[in-house]
Amino acid sequence: MSTAYQQLTATFLRLSRFGHLSAIAGWDMQTMMPPAGSRVRGEALAELSVLQHEILTDKRTAALLDEAEQASLNDVERANLLEMRRAWQQAALLPASLVEAKSIAGSRCEHAWRQQRPANDWQGFAANLKEVVKLSREEAAMRADANGGSRYDALLDLFEPGMNSAQLDQTFGDLKTWLPDLLQRVQEKQAQQPIDFPLGPFAVEGQRQLGLAVMKQLGFDFNAGRLDVSAHPFCGGVPEDVRITTRYSENEFLSALMGVIHETGHARYEQNLPKQWPGQPVALARSTAIHESQSLFMEMQLGRSAPFLQLILPQIKAQLGDQPALDADNYIRLTQRVKSSLIRVDADEVSYPAHVILRYEIERALIEGEIEVDDIPAMWDEKMMAYLNLDTRGNYRDGCMQDIHWTDGAFGYFPTYTLGAMYAAQLFQAVKRALPQLDSLIQSGDLQPIFDWLQQNIWQHGSRFSTQQLMVNATGEPLNPHWFRQHLETRYLGA
Amino acid sequence: MSTAYQQLTATFLRLSRFGHLSAIAGWDMQTMMPPAGSRVRGEALAELSVLQHEILTDKRTAALLDEAEQASLNDVERANLLEMRRAWQQAALLPASLVEAKSIAGSRCEHAWRQQRPANDWQGFAANLKEVVKLSREEAAMRADANGGSRYDALLDLFEPGMNSAQLDQTFGDLKTWLPDLLQRVQEKQAQQPIDFPLGPFAVEGQRQLGLAVMKQLGFDFNAGRLDVSAHPFCGGVPEDVRITTRYSENEFLSALMGVIHETGHARYEQNLPKQWPGQPVALARSTAIHESQSLFMEMQLGRSAPFLQLILPQIKAQLGDQPALDADNYIRLTQRVKSSLIRVDADEVSYPAHVILRYEIERALIEGEIEVDDIPAMWDEKMMAYLNLDTRGNYRDGCMQDIHWTDGAFGYFPTYTLGAMYAAQLFQAVKRALPQLDSLIQSGDLQPIFDWLQQNIWQHGSRFSTQQLMVNATGEPLNPHWFRQHLETRYLGA
Structure with a gap:
């Protein structure tokens, strides 16, 4: 038995x-x-x-x-x-009736949002969102009653077990003290350096071959995965067969390329999860933020570093042809360009956290009942001005209606983007300590020691340890935003 | 309630x-x-x-x-x-133990067959096949006990409900009286007409575009289906989303093209099955042979008819370029070429039934216990000589080991190929009666009246009627092999 x-x-x-x-x-x-x-x-x-x-x-x-x-x-x-x-x-935990009501309200809100966003119809959207928020609050209350902690913490825990809003307040609070200033200084510095933009068209097949070549360079196992096209890039499938996607524009190739590198980071984590516990939850990825740390490690830490950009430049030219804008210096400036903008998904790594913190502060207040849906636009406008110096008044479409997350009640997800960015910086710093010749390894294309380190410290463990324990084991300390700040200052101010 | x-x-x-x-x-x-x-x-x-x-x-x-x-x-x-x-x-009906034993024996036999066939290893193959036959006999006995009829009939009924070996003996017996002679006369006649073979390479992308164009001509709904590539062409998916496949050779384009037309026949049946009974068995295709009748209607009756071949010739030239072998007369001779050969899947429509009848006679005797696995090669050799005038002695690889069907116990499947060919001829004859100007309709590309007829008489009915009732409703009579004979004689002897 x-x-x-x-x-x-x-x-x-x-x-x-x-x-x-x-x-x-x-x-x-x-x-x-x-x-x-x-x-x-x-x-x-x-x-x-x-x-x-x-x-x-x-x-x-x-x-x-x-x-x-x-x-x-x-x-x-x-x-x-x-x-x-x-x-x-x-x-x-949740009664079936609530699950069903949430699913219906989320579908209705998202479906209508597809028309309402282009029409800038905040009033219409708000009516549906109120129902989603009401049900998410009910869910949060039930989960909080069962687990302790605040209501928002109960939702956050669905994506990032072990994290809570007290720690987020502290971490994001720290970021807020230096990020707006850094962002402004970087933009002032970059304004002195003119940039040429590469001229398309860039044939889709050439871009695809380039993506495949870079995936290979990054150790993607094509015996256990594929690259395809979808409207919204993602990493899916199963660890034995990981499916990543991208989308191509003939006018511009860097977005698709960096997207492929990002998804390859997710994919390598999935492909290298432990195999000895088939079908068991302990063999799955640790959390949303740790997953994001792997994609951002590849895209931001490694992928946009000067030595890696130099490493793949010949492949870019081989697939897409040469042109003056692909001069090494210009191409690195292009890839590391920082510019405050309205849209989160288009943001560079310096301004991105501002988008996330703003959303975190709004959604937490919303779930805790401190504000109502009708308060969102004013709060959005105020924070966009404070953190990114951008005026969003009346522009709901490119403001508080731009993301899909809230439409189906995924409150608690946004913070994982920036947690992932901070974990990625902390991990990359640990790799640097472990591999003193890191830059020359990268530039020579010998990336295997980096992958070995990730395999040893992250991938092979699945969910065996808590996020905090995993980070302590890998880097000697729990989450420390210092490394993220140092990374941004070094890369963008040469400090 | x-x-x-x-x-x-x-x-x-x-x-x-x-x-x-x-x-x-x-x-x-x-x-x-x-x-x-x-x-x-x-x-x-x-x-x-x-x-x-x-x-x-x-x-x-x-x-x-x-x-x-x-x-x-x-x-x-x-x-x-x-x-x-x-x-x-x-x-x-079957105990779980028998289902599992069959599955294991079938997998083992098929797996080993992949090596044994190229190695011409009949002895090795026979050892595994004996276990498959033993278990299939057990299955047949149980099904026959429950339903009446012979053991072979019980397996045949899995693929072709309402059909039995008495009717097959009569129908195939009739074919045997005229087919070998017809085959010989056609080959003698064609030997007088020299054929030029088109010279490749034919780019895969051009072949794919050609296939898509012909699918469109044949009414395939791309809003509800796709064309892809696989090692063994098939029609899969679900009626709302039908997936057909082909495989390309750069040396020769007609096989892929005719394969696409064949699968499009299956696909149009699936795409046009009744929608008003979602998920119900009555909304599914009637039987394996009726399904095959739809693919052969498209491929053999319509697809290889002179007016249709002329209709698509400009598309072929547009995609693959012109050359002398694509002269209209030569191209039609090429597409209607008849030649006895060892391999069923490569057979033309005149010799194909001989391959099927031979297999039917062997598998029926095997399931009824009249012969044993060790008797197969001698019986194969004798019948190949009698029906196709080909010597197969010692060549197991291209003889009784060529098909996958027996390896996993799909006894009763083979007859549906030729039943499908006969149903297709009978249906096409009925279309001719309904549309007196059929040839000129086809040549002008106005195929909609043909599809309307199939929709009216076959597709929309799903499994609402028995096969026999469906055929009587559509053509005024039950299965009548006369129309198949008339089709072959008219097309190949101009009789």
Whole structure:
């Protein structure tokens, strides 16, 4: 007779197999599916999702969790059980009626938003968003009652277990003391250095070949993954078969290229997650912010560093032809260009955190009930002026209506972008300490020691340790924003 | 409270949604998946298949079937219930141990066959095949006990409900009286007409554009389907999103083109199945042979007819360039070339039935216990000589080891190829009667009246009628091989 723990591992293996099908069908929906497949695909995925929820929240699962928690387990099993309990609780805590109401309100809000955003229709959007916020507050209250902590913390925990708003307030508070000033100084400095923009068209096939070459350079395993095209770039699939996407513009190639490098960072993490615990939660990526740290490590720390940019410049010229704007100095300036702008997804790494902090402050106040939906635009305008020196009054479209996150109630997600950027800087700093000749390694194309370090310190551990423990083990300290600041000052001010 | 019938429709809708995911993940496996995804994909699909089997064979399903069969239902509901009962019985009849043993023996036999076939290793192959045959005989005996009829009939019924070996013996017996002679006369006639072969290379992208253009001509709905590449061409996906594949050779373009036309025939049937009974078995294609009749209608009846070949010749030249071998007369001779050869899948439509009849006679004798696996090669050699005048002695690789069907126990499938060819001829003859100006319609590219006829007579009915009733409704008579003979004699002897 198998133990409770063994029965749980069988259940989670089964769940992971259904998750595999969901991941592939989801990838297909974004990359391959013709329009007429949409309705039945949605229904099929929803049916599978109901099944997964039923299996996870089955009474037997709860009883097995209770029983296994009393058993004698080794460290990995204990960590796995913790993640199982987490998954079970997240699924079982909310009444089905609330889950359904949230899903309907989120779909309605998002669907209408697609028209309302281009029409700059804040009033229309706000009406739907109020329902989403109301239900998210209910969810937050239930989760907070069960777990302790504030309501916003309860939502944050869904994406970033172990993080809370007290720590975010401190960390982001620190950033706010130096970031606006840094941003202004960098822009003043860069204003002295003229930039030439490369002239297209850049053929899509050439850009694709370039992306593939750089993925290869970054160690992407093409035996266990693919590169395709989608409207919104993402990393999907399963660890044994990781599917990343990008989108091409013939006018400009750097966005697609940097996007590919970013998704390759996500992909290498997935491809190198531990294989010895198949289908178990402990074998999954640690958290949203740690995942983002891997993509930003590749894109921002490594990918936009001068030695890496020099390394791949010949490949760019080979695929897209040479031209004066691809002079090495100009091309590095181009790739490291900083400019405050209205849109978060287009932001450089210096101004990006300002976008995130602003959203964090608004969504936290919203969930805690300190403000209402109607208060958002004024708060947005004020903070955009304070952090980015930009006037957004009346421009809802490129202001508080620009992101998709709030439309379906994903409150608590935004902070993970900047946490990821800070973790990435801290990890890269640790790599520098471990590999003193790092710049010349990179410039010579010998990236394997970097990957070995990531494998050793991050990838192979899955969710075996808490985020904090993982960072302490890897870098000798918990999250320390100092390294992010030092990175930005060094790269952009040469300090 | 919903009725038993309503509850069954809900169950089958749910099953169809899981079937959707299985179809898309299966398509992905053949077209997109990198090698390392193979093991986990297999496990995920097997897990889903176990789930589907459990839902279908649940005791409640059996009770609901019994109850619904006593209820007052309209014709469509009655037909749907019949198909539900069929699906349930096919799944529930065999003990799980036999299903598993068959699956294991089939996988082992097929896996080893991939090496054994190129090595011409009949002895090695026979050892595995004996186990497959033993288990298929057990399956056939159980199914025959439950349904009446012979053992072979019980397997045939899995693919072609309503067909039996008595009718096959009669139909194929008739074919055997005239086919070998016709084959010889056609080859003698064609030997008088020299043929030029087009000279490659033919760029894959040009072939793909050509395939897409011809699919469009044939009414394929690209809003609800795709064309991709796979090692073995197939038609997959779901009716709302039909995925067809082909494979390209740069040396020769007609195989890929005719393959695309063939799969488009399957696809148009799927795309035009009835939409008003979502997820119900009555909305599915009638049978394997009727499906094949739609692909052969497009490929053989329409696609290789002189007016259609003339219609698409300019598209061929536009994509692949002109050359002397694309002179209209030569090109039609090329496309209608008849030549006895060892390999079924490469056979023209005149010699193809000989390959099928031979396999039918061997597999029927094998399942009925009249011969053993060791008797296959001698029987193969004798029949190849009698029907196709070809010597296969000692050549197992291109003889009785060439097909994949027997390796995993799909006995009863082969006859559907030739039944499909005969249905296609009979349907095309009915279209001719309905559209007296058919040839000039085709040559002018006005194919819509043909599609309307197929929609009216075949596609829209799904599985509402038995195969025989469907054919009687469409053509005024049940299966009549006369039309197939007339088609071959007219096209190939100008009789």
